[in-house]
Every structure is written in C-alpha cells, then in structure tokens.
Amino acid sequence: MVKDFPDNMPQEESPEDQVDARADFILGRLGFSWEDLRGKKILDIGAGSAEFGAAARKKGIEVVSLDRKLIDDEGVAPYQKEGYVQGSGDHLPFADESFDIVVSHASIPLHAAFDRKDVSRFIEEIRRVLKKGGECRFGPVGVGGAFFPVGDPEERASGVSNASWEEDTVDERVRKTSLKTTALLRELVPDLKNSTDDLLAQTNNFYSFVK
DSSP: OOOOOOTTSOOOSSHHHHHHHHHHHHHHHTTOOHHHHTTOEEEEESOTTOHHHHHHHHTTOEEEEEESSOOOSTTOOGGGGTTEEEOBTTBOOSOTTOEEEEEEESOSOOSTTSOHHHHHHHHHHHHHHEEEEEEEEEEOSOOOTTTSOSSOHHHHHHTOOOTTSOHHHHHHHHHHHHHHHHHHHHHHOTTOEEOOSOTTOSSSOOEEEEO
16 A cells, blocks of 8 residues: 655655655654664554665564555665565464564554454454564554545545635544544454544554553
C-alpha cells in the first residue's frame, strides 16, 4: 500500500533524508525511540515503501517489511527493498513466535467498515508470530484531516468543493469511528491499551497489547 503522510511534514533535501523523516514520524506515532528497538526482531505490517524498515536497518535494527504488494520500483531506493516480503496480515508467512515486536502504522483494518472476522484474524495472526512477552503497537487511534482531505468522498469524486465542511465535523466523524473501532478491538483484545484520547495526536497515538 502507499502510505500517506501529512502535507505539513518538512520536505527534506534528499530522498534518503525524506525516508528518514517519514520513519521518524511513524516511530513517534507509535511511541517508540530507536533505542527501544535495538536488539529486537521487528515485523512492520503494511510497510508501503518501507521507510520505517529502511531507516531502522541503517541503525542496525532488524526489521521485516510486509505488504500485500511488492514494493514499486519507481522512486524507491534499492536499500528500501531489503527485508521486504509480500504477504497479507491475515495470513502472515512466518513461523510461530518469530518476532519481538510487531508494528503497523495506518494499515491494520481499524474502521467499522471492516468485518469483525477480518479484524479478529489480524489479531490472531499477530499473536501467533509474536514471541512470549512480545508487544504489538498499531494505529493511529484516529485518522483525520492530517491524512485525508476534508469532505465527503462522493463530493470529492464528483469534483464538488469541500470548502463548506467544517474541521470539527471531520473531527467528530473521526471520534465516532474511533470509538466504534476501540469497542470492537476491546472485545477481541481484553488487554488492549489505548495510548491517548487525542485522536489527532502526532505522537504516542496507538493501540497496543503484549502477548
């Protein structure tokens, strides 16, 4: 999948610096520091262009980047393809207890539109590949204007201006969706933790559980 990043992210001078900036953004969203990850084997589900894995490997951190589609060659440096595996989150192509940490940024099916069994299968697969005591972090808890244009999808598709939509209307939709999502996840993961009540937080905005 192609990951979206906020439009207000700094535009770095070089492509490699841009990869590092995007990786730092993901790291902050998931409440980690690079030091937290040292000595761990990590799985990144829904890796997109593998910015997170590429930046981690430069720091000597082992990351396997997984996505449904093979990484696109266009605009992607060769080092971003290292450790890249094609596969689906509901059928992870790894042995039991393979990873110390599983992360997924804006990729695990969180919204009410997804079937309960799909979300359940994702959670089951993550638990399976986590080592005992391993941790999963995924999110963000809420996705709003920072990632998606304001307005109704049908209006955007038809070219109708979305300027009349108020930002707090978008925030309210995010809040309601997130509450539904959290309720479903808490049914499936009784020990689920929610890092923040601020749905649009730029740091420490994730769900987590420990195996």
